[in-house]
Amino acid sequence: MFDTAMLLLTRRLDAAIAGILQVIGADAEADRAWMFEYDADHLRFRNTHEWSRGGVGSFVQDLQHVPVTMIGWLHQRLVLGQAVMVNDIEALPRSAGALRAEFIRQNNKSVLSVPVFHDGRLVACIGFDAVEAPRRWSVEIADLFHCADLIAAARYGRSSIALGGEDSRAAYPALIYLRRAHGILGTPLTEIVGLRSSKDYTEVWLVDGAMVLDPRPLTQWLGLIPPGWFVRIHRTAVVNHQFVREVVRRSSGAWQLRLHDYEDHWPVSRAGRAELRAHLGI
Known part of the structure; x- marks a missing residue:
């Protein structure tokens, strides 16, 4: 010792x-x-x-x-x-x-x-x-x-x-570690635009336009992200409400979201609309 x-x-x-x-x-x-x-x-x-x-x-x-x-x-x-x-x-x-x-x-x-x-x-x-x-x-x-x-x-x-030690009681950095092309990198939660389930994996969509296929299922991700920032809009999708640019309401009654600078629209289920309304004030 x-x-x-x-x-x-x-x-x-x-x-x-x-x-x-x-x-x-x-x-x-x-x-x-x-x-x-x-x-x-x-x-x-x-x-x-x-x-x-x-x-x-x-x-x-x-x-x-x-x-x-x-x-x-x-x-x-x-x-x-x-x-x-x-x-x-x-x-x-x-x-x-x-x-x-x-x-x-x-x-x-x-x-x-x-x-x-x-x-x-x-x-x-x-x-x-x-x-x-x-x-x-x-x-x-x-x-x-x-x-x-x-x-x-x-x-x-x-x-x-x-002893010159660091402040161990400082707030944890809000980072999620993702395996990207250049290795495992800490990614701020503020840079995650949305999450989509892909069977046992999760598509992590980032503010720089990249998509990372993460080996953790969406259910595990739900325990990692702060609920105040993220909204579950579908059983297979969660979005960071700060990146919602437009809510598109189709004549059919369907709702879709335009996120950040993405071209694709993300569908919103009926169950996800109430929580979305609460976060966006619509």
Whole structure:
């Protein structure tokens, strides 16, 4: 744990946490070590730091502003101060279905999660993933709890200012990470014009005219976007009401929207009209 303390004393906070994850992850023979943080209300969480062994996929950009309900089974145990060792992903209960699906997506075989508390409140979680083969960590749990205490003191305590740390309580940037031609890029929610369901995928239409086919279904997107900005105009479509340029009412009674600078019109279902009226004041 001397290395952990030295990293916190000699590096900027985010770099120190990244270094800590690398050290403890390698020592524990994990394939991935990570940290996620909760928002102030425990309604959403986001990945903040991650180390992964060479050749092992990284997912730090994927889980941003995610509803805590997705990890509800895990969260119930973390808030009680419990370390959670999942040795068999397939054996997770039905109530952990969303969490199990995420573990499978990341190709995890085993996962260890340890809560991070500050002033008696759950603020974050750190842990290990085993990807290449199932693994059981036991003696490492105590070390991980100690790391959690040091990180909590530096990141959330008064001493974080003296250490030159960043403001950990600043508002989360409203970014969604999308896989685009030049890699995974953080995209501001204000640049998303609309979303369309495409079977198990979602078409993400952007202000620059690009369309990104995202692997997350529309139902998952509904939990990521703020309802005050976005309106569900159809069971297969959601739009950012700030980009509505015109509501076209056909003689047939059908409604369509002209969005931003797009040529195509987006249809509005009968069920979507009431919410659209409320947002646009029509």
